[in-house]
Amino acid sequence: xxxxxxxxxxxxIRLIDAGQNRDEKNLDILLxxxxxxxxxxxxxxxxxxxxxxxxxxxMPGAIDLxxxxxxxxxxxxxxILSGARAAVAGGFTSIACMAxxxxxxxxxxxxxxxxxxxxxxxAKVLPIAAISKGMAGEELVEMGDLSAAGAVxxxxxxxxxxxxxxxxxxxxxxxxxxxxxxxxxxxxxLFADGVIHEGLISAAHGLPGIPTLAEDIDIARxxxxxxxxxxxxxxxxxxxxxxxxxxxxxxxxGVKVTAEATPHHLFLDERAVIDLACGEVLDDSLKPNxxxxxxxxxxxxxxxxxxxxxxxxxxxxxxxxxVIATDHAPHEATEKxxxxxxxxxxxxxxxxxxxxxxxxxxxxxxxxLELTARLSLAPAEILGLxxxxxxxxxMAADLMIVDPELEWTVDPEKFYSKARNTPFAGWRMQGxxxxxxxxxxxxxxx
Amino acid sequence: MGFERKDLLGTRDLSAxxxxxxLESAESFKEIAERPLKxxxxxxxxxxxxxxxxxxxxxxxxxxIAAKRLSADAVNMSVSTSSVxxxxxxxxxxDNIQAMAPDIIVVRHKFVxxxxxxxxxxxxxxxxxxxxANEHPTxxxxxxxxxSEHKRLGPGLTVAIIGDIAHSRVxxxxxxxxxxxxVTVRVCAPPTMLPRExxxxxxxxxxxxxxxxxxxxxxxxxLRIQLERQDRLLFPSIxxxxxxxxxxxxxxxxAAADAIVMxxxxxxxxxxxxxxxxxxSRAVILNQVSNGVALRMAVxxxxxxxxxx
Numbered sequence: 001x002x003x004x005x006x007x008x009x010x011x012x013i014r015l016i017d018a019g020q021n022r023d024e025k026n027l028d029i030l031l032x033x034x035x036x037x038x039x040x041x042x043x044x045x046x047x048x049x050x051x052x053x054x055x056x057x058x059m060p061g062a063i064d065l066x067x068x069x070x071x072x073x074x075x076x077x078x079x080i081l082s083g084a085r086a087a088v089a090g091g092f093t094s095i096a097c098m099a100x101x102x103x104x105x106x107x108x109x110x111x112x113x114x115x116x117x118x119x120x121x122x123a124k125v126l127p128i129a130a131i132s133k134g135m136a137g138e139e140l141v142e143m144g145d146l147s148a149a150g151a152v153x154x155x156x157x158x159x160x161x162x163x164x165x166x167x168x169x170x171x172x173x174x175x176x177x178x179x180x181x182x183x184x185x186x187x188x189x190l191f192a193d194g195v196i197h198e199g200l201i202s203a204a205h206g207l208p209g210i211p212t213l214a215e216d217i218d219i220a221r222x223x224x225x226x227x228x229x230x231x232x233x234x235x236x237x238x239x240x241x242x243x244x245x246x247x248x249x250x251x252x253x254g255v256k257v258t259a260e261a262t263p264h265h266l267f268l269d270e271r272a273v274i275d276l277a278c279g280e281v282l283d284d285s286l287k288p289n290x291x292x293x294x295x296x297x298x299x300x301x302x303x304x305x306x307x308x309x310x311x312x313x314x315x316x317x318x319x320x321x322x323v324i325a326t327d328h329a330p331h332e333a334t335e336k337x338x339x340x341x342x343x344x345x346x347x348x349x350x351x352x353x354x355x356x357x358x359x360x361x362x363x364x365x366x367x368x369l370e371l372t373a374r375l376s377l378a379p380a381e382i383l384g385l386x387x388x389x390x391x392x393x394x395m396a397a398d399l400m401i402v403d404p405e406l407e408w409t410v411d412p413e414k415f416y417s418k419a420r421n422t423p424f425a426g427w428r429m430q431g432x433x434x435x436x437x438x439x440x441x442x443x444x445x446x
Numbered sequence: 447m448g449f450e451r452k453d454l455l456g457t458r459d460l461s462a463x464x465x466x467x468x469l470e471s472a473e474s475f476k477e478i479a480e481r482p483l484k485x486x487x488x489x490x491x492x493x494x495x496x497x498x499x500x501x502x503x504x505x506x507x508x509x510x511i512a513a514k515r516l517s518a519d520a521v522n523m524s525v526s527t528s529s530v531x532x533x534x535x536x537x538x539x540x541d542n543i544q545a546m547a548p549d550i551i552v553v554r555h556k557f558v559x560x561x562x563x564x565x566x567x568x569x570x571x572x573x574x575x576x577x578x579a580n581e582h583p584t585x586x587x588x589x590x591x592x593x594s595e596h597k598r599l600g601p602g603l604t605v606a607i608i609g610d611i612a613h614s615r616v617x618x619x620x621x622x623x624x625x626x627x628x629v630t631v632r633v634c635a636p637p638t639m640l641p642r643e644x645x646x647x648x649x650x651x652x653x654x655x656x657x658x659x660x661x662x663x664x665x666x667x668x669l670r671i672q673l674e675r676q677d678r679l680l681f682p683s684i685x686x687x688x689x690x691x692x693x694x695x696x697x698x699x700x701a702a703a704d705a706i707v708m709x710x711x712x713x714x715x716x717x718x719x720x721x722x723x724x725x726x727s728r729a730v731i732l733n734q735v736s737n738g739v740a741l742r743m744a745v746x747x748x749x750x751x752x753x754x755x
Contacts, residue, residue, distance in 0.1 A: 198642050200647075204618070204647065206581075207612070
């Protein structure tokens, strides 16, 4: 995204920015040449454009370090452009896309292709390269070449690197380039043919279960490797109470481990599989027969028990979980309109995540400052992006403007994403991103 | 009339009144099997499609006979998994069948929730004849009918279900029906075939050993062991399973003196049940099969006898 030479003055804002540890009202912020130029109570500057925000919140643009954009190879599900449009509509200004495309992003050529496609996209797209060639778990990708081409991290995501020696060498080699490994922790043998959390619902309904153990055992292995090698490691989408405990105790002993959680794991539990409404008062867009065994509740890791959800919320509040990431996983409608056990894993999240984050504030799980830490500051730090994640003077003018009072209902038909597979359809929200700005330019306007 | 649903998808959501009224209706259909002309005109002009995505001989035959004895036109449609592989989705298949205006669709499918999915899609009434490891309501209801011929079906009765509980839709549908009727249910399986957190289901007692499950029970239900499961590391051998969990003469002696022995079939002789017990005087396995026809007649009649608004 090229910087522009215009200037934009946002007046009468509430600035919320963990990077500067500021949550202050009655400020103005001046954006010039794509960067934050000044923050002060009453800026008088003849800007090209002046907007009075009447007290709306200005927060750093959210940075999602875990999305699937499906291009190249699966453009019918999502494209880099449609995914980026969904991102900015949801307040995300940077999105890091996973490597499970076709071809897999395991070479500089694919990384460059993604960056090329992203040039016309409204959000900044950051390619994550695979750890192993073809994500086959056998040989390392050319990490040096990929880093030079623009890869920001390495991950085999859903295809966990089962070979511990390969994972060890990947961690060692990636540290040469200061690039993190993002680990989807899963023991494939224990995961087996599971489709939902192994617990009361799987017991009662006969759906094959995925034990928490399948995740926990691999989180333990990943942490042990990082601790032994003294390198950083990032754990994707924590979903279990035991996973939280493992990460917390590793952090306590100084292991450089970071972790993310998704909005769906923070708001939904296993009961959603048999009752999608799950206590939520939905609008009438869903028919009663769509509430049971709806495949928008199928993702990996699965929706866990209520005790896991409380543990995740507690960990998000105390910082054990550093990041909210969406694991935005678009699928075409017909792919999800099949038998539960046959449906692909994954749900989309870019257009609902920030609003759900605002709800975490309303539910007293996070403070507004903590929300910007989880959505912007921490992901920027993990990915080593020193020009964003905060709105300090000199940083990129990537931000979102939030109306915290605006009430709206999630309607997938209005999404910018090509996909509709959200478990939050019909949810009534309070608070919404009304404008998104990237490099000083308004890229989304509600 | 105590049964006013569009579909019969499971026993989980049925009330005791609904179960009782289905059983009552089934009672009245039993005698049709004794007639020289085994046919009543109740569903004349109605079309019943048996849509089977999984091979099944006895359940399909039972539904077919039930439909024909009610004078419905019964059509069997076996959709092999190969045509699924060819790319037609379940909903496309069902849309095609719906276009032929059937009144009732009986569905058997290897995956959980398939019947629910179809029921939500079509105007026809849907009967779940087995969806994955979830439910097989007519089997449980015919089991209730069979028990009620020998026992007082309600509080005070104890039933032991022994076998591969984790993968059994028969076990689940029986658990829901029995617990709804106030019956005490004991379940027993190798730990590898026992779903985690099963013990949290109200009214259920989980037993580690068959001896414990059998002690003094009124009804013994043995489940078919899927021989191919051996490949899935769930138990070391048929021999080991039969030795520890199989129902033989000695183990049956632990049950109440007048206990009956049930099995949904087809039985693996010498595995989950010895021939001596399966063919013995306390086995009611063939009564279950006869009752299956009457019960399914009742279900088809109650669903298809009038149009659903």
